[in-house]
Amino acid sequence: MKWANSPRTSAIAGLFVVSSLVATASLWLGPPAHRNFPVLIGLALLTLATAAVSYFWPTSIRIFDLSYPAIVYITIGVLASGGQGSPLFSLYFVVVAGAALVQPFRRVLPIALTSVILSLAPLLFAPLQPDFIARTFVMDAMILVVAYLSSFLSADAREQRRVRRLLEEIFLASSFKSGEDLSQMLRGLVAVLRRLTSSDYAVCYLMAEDGTQLTPEAVDIAAGFSSDDASVLTSWPVAVGRGMAGWVARTGEPVLCADIERDDRAERIPGTPEVPTSAVFVPLKIGEQVVGVLRLSHLGANHFGEADLRLAEVFGRHATFAIENARLFDETGRLYRKMRLLSVTDGLTGLYNQRYLDEAAPPLLRQAQESERPLSVLMVDSDSLKMLNDRFGHAAGDRFLRELAELMRREVRTTDTVVRYAGDEFIILLPDASTEAAQRIAERIRLAAQDMPLGYGIPLAVSVGIATYPDHADDLEGLMRAADQAMYTSKGAGRNRSTIYSITRDQSGS
Secondary structure (H helix, E strand, O other): OHHHHOHHHHHHHHHHHHHHHHHHHHHHHOOHHHOOHHHHHHHHHHHHHHHHHHHHOHHHHHHOOOHHHHHHHHHHHHHHOOHHHOHHHHHHHHHHHHHHHHOOHHHHHHHHHHHHHHHOHHHHOOOOOOOHHHHHHHHHHHHHHHHHHHHHHHHHHHHHHHHHHHHHHHHHHOOOOOOOOHHHHHHHHHHHHHHHHOOOEEEEEEEOOOOOEEEEEEEEEOOOOOHHHHHHHHOOOEEOOOHHHHHHHHHOOOEEEOOHHHOOOOOOOOOOOOOOEEEEEEEEEEOOEEEEEEEEEEEEOOOOOHHHHHHHHHHHHHHHHHHHHHHHHHHHHHHHHHHHHHHOEOOOOOOEOHHHHHHHHHHHHHHHHHHOOOEEEEEEEEOOHHHHHHHHOHHHHHHHHHHHHHHHHHHOOOOOEEEEEEOOEEEEEEEOOOHHHHHHHHHHHHHHHHOOOOOOOOOOOEEEEEEEEOOOOOOHHHHHHHHHHHHHHHHHOOOOOEEEOOOOOOOEEO
């Protein structure tokens, strides 16, 4: 139902309709002497008109408060149903109490005073009955008491509902999960905070890594503002120390500003309206370090109070918690990636190790099988390492292995994987490479190894074995074994050569 668009308007509109219906029914069912048919018809029509307006144009009802016309129509009913002796006087209580349940006391008080004044209207149309003044005075006093108590109790209930909703919103908005985007988290927080404080816009700034400026990370604006307004806020960084947000970032102190236009610390954001604007600024701090600033703004002075500042500080702590968790998550992720890389990397050469080979090779073979494309493997073994170690020491051998690893990185394609398999043995995985293409790469590596400028005065060489799926094996174990056998064929044929796996073992290059 459209009345649900505004609970407050719905309650007042419903109250008016019910009051009018009660007044109409009372007149119709009362003594014949009290029936005034023009008044009956008028009340009925006004009731139907109000119901129609409330249903079809709910937003237009906010232009005026229906409590006042309700009081006027009740007064008409009182005058038409006996004046000073009318049974409809009780409806004043209904209107005032009902209005107090949905509005603050400062708005209920004029309604109550209007009821008091109009309750004296029968004095203008009939002689004074002896007990009317006393009865009316007691009734009016009770109306004011009801207005105050109902408003007080309603305000307390509203505050309890507000706090409960606040806690629920905070819990939902700050339920940070590892991997969740920090910007999305902060957008949720500022959106909830803006709604709870009835702000026109809310901004969460984050401190840059160098600590010199604040960058808008999350913005939420009220309905009625355009996307251009949001872009103005999101595209304007704030230097630390400049403007109100910069002052808060530098000092770490919160600010509750009745009118930012009158504050010397403020600095206008280009493109924002030049009107009195109330604002709240809260620093986001991890320990003593300011990592951001939370800002609330409302067009119009004196919109925010201490309660809004405290609420912003609560949300600020949750935003800080989210930022700290995000940083911790990022740091943990970086540490994990670093440890992960170390676990699959050979410490001497920087190449992948056998653990990585065990993880990477099966998916490559499955991909080759599914796409019906070849997968070649090179088994590379040094012919010179033992001689270098024996004559010049292990430092010379380590240098040779590092240089050889770098050489192989340069000679293979970007899609290929070079692995230090064990000691001076290396495996190179060549996806989508035929046997002939694999042998060309093997020969490039072998010839480049001969020319490595190590300066030790001994010949440098490698032996290479070549095997290809599906020509030489159907599974990974058979493919590795075939490449290994071809490498030993190269060594047996005089070293410093590449050999394609074959049962006859006669396809070697040197």
